[in-house]
Amino acid sequence: MSLNLYGWNDIRNKEILEFDESDLVPGRIISSSRGIFTIITEAGEGRAELSGSFMYRVVSNTEYPVVGDFVLARKESNLFIIDKVLDRRSLLKRKAPGVTAEEQILAANLDFVFLVFGLDGGRSFNVRSIERLLTLVWDSGASPIIVLNKADLCEDPDIYKSEAEAVSLGVPVIVSSAAHGLGLDEIRTVIEKGKTGLFIGRSGVGKSALTNALMEKEITETGDVRGDDRKGRHTTTSRDMFLLPWGALLIDSPGIREIQLTGDISSVDETFSDIAEIAANCRFHDCSHENEPGCAVQESIQAGDLSEGRYRSYQKHLKEIKYQQRRGDSRLEKLEREKWKAIGKEYKNFTKKNG
Ligand SMILES: Nc1nc2c(ncn2[C@@H]2O[C@H](COP(=O)(O)OP(=O)(O)OP(=O)(O)O)[C@@H](O)[C@H]2O)c(=O)[nH]1
Ligand SMILES: [Zn+2]
Structure with a gap:
């Protein structure tokens, strides 16, 4: 090997x-x-x-x-x-679920992250979730690719594709069906030999089914979606990396429900580069785009050029990351203090023992 x-x-x-x-x-x-x-x-x-x-x-x-x-x-x-x-070239992380200020690292050294959504009419597809995952991925240093799976269960996938493209600003959007083998070639083209990709998305969107289809054999268990509420059962128990037939590496991660953002503000500006561009024309450089005079962002909303929903999503991402940064800083300082305290104690014990 x-x-x-x-x-x-x-x-x-x-x-x-x-x-x-x-x-x-x-x-x-x-x-x-x-x-x-x-x-x-x-x-x-x-x-x-x-x-x-x-x-x-x-x-x-x-x-x-x-x-x-x-x-x-x-x-x-x-x-x-x-x-x-060893040094991590990219790092996918979110705020750990719950009240903690800790970050949870999901994976490292990724070249691509595929944001997988299901077009089966459930709660999976939603432009606000696309924006949220985009901010997560822009922060990681890997490149995002959007995958709209289960196209075979959708009357008109192109409508969703356009909606996704409208919020993803140039990020590739691939329409796929793991069941019918649709879109697999596009995924293959993106992730070349030697590159590492990861599938992220809610449970039941078809991450394992896509992995199996790309592996050209059954390697990970796929769960049957319950007919009643269209919710997939959680089936993936451990994260795993697979060597695909053409030499690319693929990580199939367990379904995620909650994504709270962490990391750097610049990732928000990347997801919302349209708003960042408009904001450059605000009168005050530290404009909060709420009710300042001469706010170009508010003017855009009034003029109907920027949707209220997208603007609110942008503000929410910013707020979440800033809050998390403040909490994270104080937590790290505390950890450092504890570490030095422990080392100090050990040194004292050592000098006591050795005179
Ligand atoms: N019709 C159709 N069904 C699909 C497609 N992709 C996946 N499925 C089905 O959807 C269900 C869930 O698929 P999985 O691949 O287990 O979903 P997952 O995203 O890996 O789910 P977790 O492992 O729980 O995160 C399974 O019954 C699959 O057979 C598709 O493109 N079309
Ligand atoms: Zn402004």
Whole structure:
């Protein structure tokens, strides 16, 4: 097995030269679940856990390996012990669900994220959800692609395609049917050999079905959508990366319901580049676009050039990220303080013991 098949390359080889511990081998995380990982290395695939020193060094939960991460590990009998996570070229994250201020890392080192929606008439397709996922992906550093699946269950997919295009401003929109093999070639063209893609979307939109169709065989379980309420059952239990027949890598992630934004404000300006452009003409450079005089954004809404819904969505993204940034900053400061306190205590114990 060559790790190059899993996205390893010469640049990564140079990156690890500085780590001269010869018992460490590079690998890529292909699944992770509660501290147990599956890693792929030159020596094959195996179970992996974190080293004691890794656990000791961790300050924030965002440092733990996730699917897509490149790591250095040492082999101990039939287990790999992960000692280091290598530099992440892109990072898909959201605010962790619940009241916590923590971020939850979904995957690392992605080139593309496919935002999958279902055109089966349920709650899956919604332009506001497209905007929300776009902000998430723009923040990650990967490129977004929109996939409107289950086209076979839809009278007129083109209507939805236009709606999606109207809010996605140049991001490709692919209409697909995993059931009928529609749109698969377009997905294949986007994600070339050696690149890593990830499917994200609500449960039941067909992420696993699309993965299976692209793999050209049944590898992940697909669930039957209950007829009564058109809601898919949750079927994917672990995140997994697959090597597609033409050499691309694909991660099928579990269905997500709640997406609270985190990260950088610039991702909002990327999703809403139309509004950002208008806002450049506001009289005040720090205009909040609410009721300031000379607000170009409000003028656009009055003139009917910008929809109220899209404007509100923009404001909501901004507010959410700013709030999360304030909470995140104070949380990180607290973690740093605790870490230094612990180190200080240890040093005191050490000097006490050793005189
Ligand atoms: N008619 C039709 N059914 C589809 C299509 N894609 C998926 N399905 C069906 O929709 C149901 C849910 O598909 P999955 O692939 O399990 O959905 P998922 O997004 O992976 O769901 P989670 O794993 O729960 O996140 C299954 O019964 C699939 O057979 C499609 O293009 N057309
Ligand atoms: Zn303004």
